[in-house]
Structures are given as C-alpha cells and as structure tokens.
Amino acid sequence: xxxxxxxxxxxxxxxxxxxxxxxxxxxxxxxxxxxxxxxxxxxxxxxxxxxxxxxxxxxxxxxxxxxxxxxxxxxxxxxxxxxxxxxxxxxxxxxxxxxxxxxxxxxxxxxxxxxxxxxxxxxxxxxxxxxxxxxxxxxxxxxxxxxxxxxxxxxxxxxxxxxxxxxxxxxxxxxxxxxxxxxxxxxxxxxxxxxxxxxxxxxxxxxxxxxxxx
Amino acid sequence: xxxxxxxxxxxxxxxxxxxxxxxxxxxxxxxxxxxxxxxxxxxxxxxxxxxxxxxxxxxxxxxxxxxxxxxxxxxxxxxxxxxxxxxxxxxxxxxxxxxxxxxxxxxxxxxxxxxxxxxxxxxxxxxxxxxxxxxxxxxxxxxxxxxxxxxxxxxxxxxxxxxxxxxxxxxxxxxxxxxxxxxxxxxxxxxxxxxxxxxxxxxxxxxxxxxxxxxxxxxxxxxxxxxxxxxxxxxxxxxxxxxxxxxxxxxxxxxxxxxxxxxxxxxxxxxxxxxxxxxxxxxxxxxxxxxxxxxxxxxxxxxxxxxxxxxxxxxxxxxxxxxxxxxxxxxxxxxxxxxxxxxxxxxxxxxxxxxxxxxxxxxxxxxxxxxxxxxxxxxxxxxxxxxxxxxxxxxxxxxxxxxxxxxx
Numbered sequence: 001x002x003x004x005x006x007x008x009x010x011x012x013x014x015x016x017x018x019x020x021x022x023x024x025x026x027x028x029x030x031x032x033x034x035x036x037x038x039x040x041x042x043x044x045x046x047x048x049x050x051x052x053x054x055x056x057x058x059x060x061x062x063x064x065x066x067x068x069x070x071x072x073x074x075x076x077x078x079x080x081x082x083x084x085x086x087x088x089x090x091x092x093x094x095x096x097x098x099x100x101x102x103x104x105x106x107x108x109x110x111x112x113x114x115x116x117x118x119x120x121x122x123x124x125x126x127x128x129x130x131x132x133x134x135x136x137x138x139x140x141x142x143x144x145x146x147x148x149x150x151x152x153x154x155x156x157x158x159x160x161x162x163x164x165x166x167x168x169x170x171x172x173x174x175x176x177x178x179x180x181x182x183x184x185x186x187x188x189x190x191x192x193x194x195x196x197x198x199x200x201x202x203x204x205x206x207x208x209x210x211x212x213x214x
Numbered sequence: 215x216x217x218x219x220x221x222x223x224x225x226x227x228x229x230x231x232x233x234x235x236x237x238x239x240x241x242x243x244x245x246x247x248x249x250x251x252x253x254x255x256x257x258x259x260x261x262x263x264x265x266x267x268x269x270x271x272x273x274x275x276x277x278x279x280x281x282x283x284x285x286x287x288x289x290x291x292x293x294x295x296x297x298x299x300x301x302x303x304x305x306x307x308x309x310x311x312x313x314x315x316x317x318x319x320x321x322x323x324x325x326x327x328x329x330x331x332x333x334x335x336x337x338x339x340x341x342x343x344x345x346x347x348x349x350x351x352x353x354x355x356x357x358x359x360x361x362x363x364x365x366x367x368x369x370x371x372x373x374x375x376x377x378x379x380x381x382x383x384x385x386x387x388x389x390x391x392x393x394x395x396x397x398x399x400x401x402x403x404x405x406x407x408x409x410x411x412x413x414x415x416x417x418x419x420x421x422x423x424x425x426x427x428x429x430x431x432x433x434x435x436x437x438x439x440x441x442x443x444x445x446x447x448x449x450x451x452x453x454x455x456x457x458x459x460x461x462x463x464x465x466x467x468x469x470x471x472x473x474x475x476x477x478x479x480x481x482x483x484x485x486x487x488x489x490x491x492x493x494x495x496x497x498x499x500x501x502x503x504x505x506x507x508x509x510x511x512x513x514x515x516x517x518x519x520x521x522x523x524x525x526x527x528x529x530x531x532x533x534x535x536x537x538x539x540x541x542x543x544x545x546x547x548x549x550x551x552x553x554x555x556x557x558x559x560x561x562x563x564x565x566x567x568x569x570x571x572x573x574x575x576x577x578x579x580x581x582x583x584x585x586x587x588x589x590x591x592x593x594x595x596x597x598x599x600x601x602x603x604x605x606x607x608x609x610x611x612x613x614x615x616x617x618x619x620x621x622x
Contacts, residue, residue, distance in 0.1 A: 060488030063427040065497060079617035192407050192434045194442065204446075207357050207408070209377075 001040045004180050006205060007078035008045040011085040011096035012118075020047065022116050022150045025082040025169050030082065030114065033170075033177035041180075044078070046071045048095050055095070058102045068102075076107040079186045080176055081141070083132075084116035085146040087124045091131040092117070100135065109140040111186075112179035114172050115147040122160075144175035224558050224612035225569040226551045227267025228260050228543070229302040229459065229526040235533035238481040246279050251287070252536040253279075259540055261297040263547025266569075269302035269332065269526055274341055279481075283601075286319040290524075291325035298571070299325060302421075302459075302526065303334025303402045306363070308345035309353040310379065315366035315387040322392045327572025330398040332421050333360060334458075335406075351378070353408055360399075364416060367396035370588075370602050386603050394586030395579060398570045400457055400524075403435055410435045413453070414442030419570065421457035422519070424486065425528060428497050429518050432458075435521050452565050457524035458515060461500045464545045467508050468503040474538075475502050482532035505549040512550075513557040521562055521568040525554070 008027050012019025025143060027043045034041040048055070054068035064072055075081060085096040115137050117128050128147035136143040146168070154165040189196045230253055236243040244252065257268040268290065274281050284521040287299040299321070304314060314331075321329050335352045341350040358376045365372055366387040374382040391397065400421040401413035420439040422432040440451035448454070463478075465471035472491070479491045479502075488494070492522045495502055516522065527546065530539045568574065576585055591605040 057489045057493075060486055061426060061494075063431070063495065063497075065429075065489065192438045194407075194411065194438075197407050198411070204411050207411075208361055209358075 001038055002185070003040045004034065004079040004185060005077070006041050006043045006080050006082060007075045008043060008082045009048060009084070009096075009099065010045065010049045011093050011099070013095070014092070015049070016187040017086075018118050018150065018152070018155060019084050019086050019116075020045075021155070022118050022148065022169075023082060025165075026084065026116050026148060026173060027112055029169050029173035030080070030176050033173045034180060037177055037181045039177070039181060040085055041079075044074045046074060048099050051099070052095055054180070055098045059098065064102065066144055072103060072107075074100045076103065077186060077188050078111070079183070080114070080180045081108065082114045082116065082120070082176070083136075085132065087117050087119035087127045090124065090127055090208065092127075092135070097135075100139070105139065107139075108136070111141050112176055112183070113141045113143045113196040114176040115143055116150070116172070117147070118150040120152050122149070122151040122153065125151070125211075142179060144172060144179055146175050148172045148176060222266070222571065223562060223566075223568050224522070224555060225266040225270065225298065225524045226546075226554065227265045227298070227300075227524070227526050228256070228529055228546075229269040229271070229300075229559050230256070230280075230530050231271040231302075231528070232273060232278045233483070233531050234277045234279055234481065235531065236481075237533040237535055238477045240535075250279055252539075253286075253530065254290060254293070255536060256530050256539050256543065257299075257588070258293050259543050260547075261294045263543050265297070265543070265547060265551060267298045267524065267526060269300040271302050272305050272336075273338065274308075274344060275338060284321045287329065288321055288324050291321070291328055291343075291506055294328075297328065299329045300400075301331045303332045304340070305334070305336045306333040307335045308341055309359075310345050310377075311359040312366065312382075312385075312387060315363050316389075318397050319367065319387065319389050321389050322397050323389055327392050327395075327576075330400065330402070330419075330570065331570075332400040332402045334402040335409075337404075347378070353406070354366070354378075356409065357412060360416075364396075367391050368563040370604055377499065383437050390586075390588040390604070392572065393576050393580075394588070395572065395575050398572075398575065399448035400455075407433060407435065407438055411442055414439050415446050416446070417443065417446065419455035419523070420458055421524070422426075422459065424459040424499050425461055426498060429499065433518055440520065449567075450565065452520065453564060453567055455567065455570060456519060456522035457526065458519065458522055459499075459526055459528060460512060460515075460530040462508045462512075462542075462546075462550075463502045463529070464508055464542060464550070466504065468507060471502050471504065478486050478532040478534055484532075505545055508550050509553050509557070512554055518557055520559070521566040523567065579620035 008023050010020045010023040031041045051068045052069055054065045058064045085092040115128055115132050128149050131142055148168050150165055154157045159165055217274055234244060234249045260268050270280050270281055270283050270286060272283050283301050291299050318331055335356050337348050355378055358378055362374055370386055372382055372385050372433055400419035401409050402421040403409035404423040410420055424432050436456055440454045443454035444451045463471055463475040480486050485494055494500055501508050529542045586606055588604045588606050591603055
C-alpha cells in the first residue's frame with residue numbers, strides 16, 4: 001500500500017460548525033475511497049478560525065507566524081486538498097479568501113481539490129461553481145468536477161431526496177480519490193536549492209545569458 | 215588617508231530607511247528639512263559614540279526623503295573622519311547602472327574610500343514605471359544591471375549590449391575607482407535566493423535584512439550564500455562576507471523600554487496594527503528591553519548565522535524623535551557595542567575574514583606598493599581606436615581590473 005496525505009481546510013466560524021461537519025464527512029469518505037484503491041491516506045485538518053489573527057498579521061507583516069506557517073506548509077505539501085467554506089453574501093467567506101491570499105500564488109498549482117460549501121438555504125448551492133471554482137481555476141489547482149454543497153435542510157434529514165448529501169459526498173470523494181491515485185506522491189521543490197531557481201546543473205552564468213559568456 | 219586600518223573583525227553601525235513619520239506621542243510630523251538635518255546629526259553621532267558604519271536607504275516617494283543617497287553621504291563623509299558611509303539599499307533595478315558607477319566612484323574619491331554600498335531591488339511597486347521599468351522584470355534587471363555596473367568599475371573602456379539599457383560603445387565611466395579598487399558591494403535580500411546566488415557568484419558581500427521576518431528565513435538565505443560562495447571558488451563558506459540587520463530599543467530598565475517604544479511600534483507603518491509588540495519581538499530580531507537583553511540576543515546571532523562581518527541596527531524610524539535616537543546611540547556606543555565586539559571576537563576562527571575596508575582591499579591587491587592613479591591620456595575622446603584613455607603607472611601585479619582592450 002502506498003501512502004498519501006490529505007489536507008482539509010475548514011473555514012467555519014462556530015464550534016461545532018456545520019462547515020467542519022461537512023469537511024469531516026468529505027475527508028472520511030475520501031480516505032475510504034482511497035483505501036479501495038490500495039492507498040493509505042492520512043488527514044490533517046486545519047480550522048481557519050484558529051489562525052484568524054495570524055492570517056491578518058501575515059497580511060500586515062509579510063510573514064506567517066509559526067502556527068500559521070505550519071498550517072500553510074501542511075496545505076501546500078499535501079497530495080490533495082479538501083476545502084470547505086460557509087457561503088457568506090453569495091461567496092466564500094472572507095477568512096477563507098484571506099487564507100488563500102497568504103499562500104504563494106503558485107502553491108496549489110496542479111493539486112487535486114475537492115470543494116465543499118454550506119449555507120442556510122439550498123438557493124446558494126451554485127456559489128461553488130460561480131465563486132469558489134473560479135478561484136481554484138485561477139490558482140491552477142485541479143478541482144474535481146463535483147463540488148459538495150450542504151444546506152441546513154441536508155442535515156435535518158429532509159434535504160434532497162433524489163441526490164441525498166451522503167451520495168454527493170461519496171461522488172466527490174471518489175473523484176478526488178481517482179485524481180490522487182492518478183498522480184505520483186507530491187514533491188515540493190526547495191526554493192533554496194540552486195537546481196530549483198537556476199535549473200538542474202546550471203550556474204549563475206546562465207541567468208546572465210550571454211553577458212557572462214556562458 | 216583618514217581610513218582606519220584593515221584589521222577590524224566586525225563593523226557595527228546603524229541604517230536608516232529615511233521615513234518621515236508622525237510621532238504618535240506628540241502628533242508632530244517633522245518637515246523634510248528637519249528630518250534630513252536630524253539624520254545628519256544621528257549619523258555624525260554614530261561616529262562619536264564609536265560606531266563604524268552609517269547606511270541610508272533609497273526611496274523616491276513620500277514619506278521618505280532619501281532620493282539622493284550619494285549627495286547625503288558625501289556631506290556626511292565631509293563631517294566625519296572614520297565612519298564608513300553606505301546604503302541600505304541602492305536600487306539596482308530602477309537606477310541606470312552607469313549613474314550608479316559614476317556617483318559611487320565619486321563618493322569613493324571624496325570620502326577617501328570610506329564608503330561601500332548595498333544593492334537591492336526595492337519593494338515599492340510604483341517606483342518602477344517612474345523610471346521606465348517594469349516590476350515584473352525586477353530580478354532580470356537586478357542581474358543585468360549589476361553585470362554592467364561590475365564591468366564599468368573594472369574596465370576602463372566598456373562595450374555593452376543588454377536587454378534593458380541603451381548599448382554602450384567604447385564607454386568610460388568616470389572617475390575611475392579610487393586606487394583602481396571598485397567599491398565593495400553588499401547584495402541585500404529579504405527573501406530572494408537568486409540574490410544570495412548573485413552575491414556568491416561575484417564573491418561580494420551578502421546582507422540579510424534580518425528585521426521583519428523570523429530568523430529561519432534569513433538562515434536559509436545565508437546558508438545558501440555561504441554554500442554557493444564556496445561553490446564559485448571564492449573561498450570556504452566561513453570566508454564569505456555576511457552582514458545582518460537588526461532593530462532594538464533600549465532603556466536601563468526593561469519595562470521602561472517596552473512602555474516607551476510601544477506607541478511607536480503600534481503605529482509604525484511597517485508593522486503597526488499587526489502582531490503585538492511581544493509577539494513580534496519573539497518572532498523577529500526586534501529587541502525591546504535592557505542593554506543586556508540586546509547583548510544576549512545579538513551575541514547569539516553568530517550561532518544562528520555563523521561568524522559575520524557587519525551588524526547594522528535600525529533605530530531612527532517610526533517617528534522616534536531625534537533626542538530619543540541620540541540617547542539610543544549613546545547606549546549602543548557605551549554599553550552594547552563594546553560588549554558585542556568582545557563577545558563576537560571570542561573564539562572567532564582564524565580563517566574568518568575581517569570586515570571589508572578600502573585600505574584592506576588596497577593592501578590585498580598591491581601589498582605595500584603604489585596604487586593605481588588614473589591619469590587621462592592624450593587620446594581622450596578616442597576610446598574606440600586607442601588602447602586606453604588613461605596613462606597610468608604602475609599597473610598592479612595581476613591587475614584585478616582590465617586596462618582597456620589590450621589587457622582585456
């Protein structure tokens with residue numbers, strides 16, 4: 001069995017939060033789907049509420065305080081990301097976007113992402129596709145085609161009869177597991193390795209172009 | 215020459231970003247004239263209290279005043295005898311490298327070699343278009359412009375063609391560097407590994423900002439610079455030339471320092487309204503407390519970064535009044551730096567080079583022999599066909615610079 005690491009980002013503000021409940025279901029189902037593909041997965045959950053002050057501080061100072069830096073490294077080095085946000089005023093929450101904003105813009109490129117969102121009413125369900133998905137498209141992340149939206153009614157049991165929440169969770173998780181299974185384990189290029197910024201086997205003379213005669 | 219001798223293991227000094235900031239405790243914002251004169255007073259006092267270096271930043275927008283560092287530093291050199299005048303940083307991206315070559319060579323002559331400079335890319339986005347450049351080209355500009363600057367100081371006659379600047383044909387940058395020795399260059403960086411690589415490639419100094427971010431960021435940069443300095447054959451990693459920033463605020467009683475500095479910290483444009491002063495001092499090298507706390511924190515820098523050559527403190531920003539800054543200098547000069555000099559000299563390995571000075575670099579090139587004195591020849595204005603526009607004897611053995619085409 002091979003091993004992969006899933007990072008879960010939950011932007012819910014209350015505790016307990018239905019955002020976190022959805023995140024946990026998506027994570028559990030993804031682990032199960034990966035197990036069926038002979039992949040052992042570990043899960044790291046990041047509650048953005050715990051980092052709210054640090055995220056603001058990072059914006060003001062340009063560096064992440066230690067706890068936030070650990071969280072960021074967990075996300076950018078993971079094999080896949082499950083990102084779940086409440087819908088506020090027709091879009092992702094400000095805290096969720098602020099976290100995305102302190103990441104390196106290239107950090108999520110190519111990473112499989114499963115998007116989840118929740119709100120009080122199913123009328124917000126399209127926010128996943130008109131607001132959240134474009135954000136990940138901009139970041140060149142690889143968001144799977146199913147996004148899982150949960151309204152309050154989904155938790156009450158009287159939600160969608162045709163495609164109940166459990167089914168949608170299972171579908172999204174399966175797509176994410178497939179995306180992870182298709183890929184090699186994630187490797188992070190060390191920005192302080194000369195091979196990363198110069199290119200393998202090259203020296204500074206190449207950055208000088210013809211100027212240094214190399 | 216009033217230059218101090220070459221044997222100086224560590225240089226200590228201060229650096230200013232030239233901000234004009236409202237004093238949050240009085241509501242008073244100094245005028246540009248007041249702040250410029252205050253900075254001259256601060257810098258000359260730095261020499262009086264026994265510090266070695268004063269460095270000024272370069273900015274082209276309010277609330278900063280230092281758009282013309284060499285003019286300011288020339289005045290400062292004229293008012294001091296021993297102080298090394300430097301920059302933190304000179305913008306290698308938006309300045310024409312020809313102007314940098316000329317202005318800093320002039321500063322080198324009028325200061326009798328008591329100068330060096332630090333190059334940086336600058337982090338104020340709008341500056342680039344004001345000077346006809348594009349911030350997205352920041353790194354290529356830093357690399358190409360420095361390649362030209364390096365050449366202009368080392369070759370009397372330069373042909374040049376690059377991506378960013380008008381080509382040069384048979385161009386001579388004047389005056390030629392003092393004694394034929396190019397000014398020493400530090401490459402300053404907050405985060406960019408390519409700049410550490412650049413410093414290492416040329417065997418120049420590397421200066422880590424060491425102010426705004428946790429030490430781990432700078433450790434990686436300095437380690438990279440040391441490793442690449444060795445890779446490019448300039449010596450062992452311990453022989454690389456490292457400088458560090460830092461910032462402190464002191465009072466005899468620790469709590470007094472905290473109380474006095476807090477309103478300035480809380481309202482400072484660079485970090486105010488962000489992390490608490492307590493969090494920020496824990497995460498970064500900012501030290502607010504007693505002189506002993508500053509000594510302990512900065513004596514430990516060599517453990518984080520290895521033995522190094524220059525330590526510059528930022529002490530005159532965020533609206534702190536002149537009187538307070540001068541008091542800070544008194545504490546630095548009398549209680550902190552003398553102890554740090556001793557601490558950092560203790561068990562310093564023999565192979566670690568002294569801080570760079572013009573005198574030491576002259577000696578390394580010429581020994582005790584005569585230095586180059588460039589005298590324009592009769593063929594001036596005819597660089598394209600003549601060998602060199604200068605008649606100068608003697609040429610140093612194994613000249614480090616080209617003497618026109620014949621030598622190139």
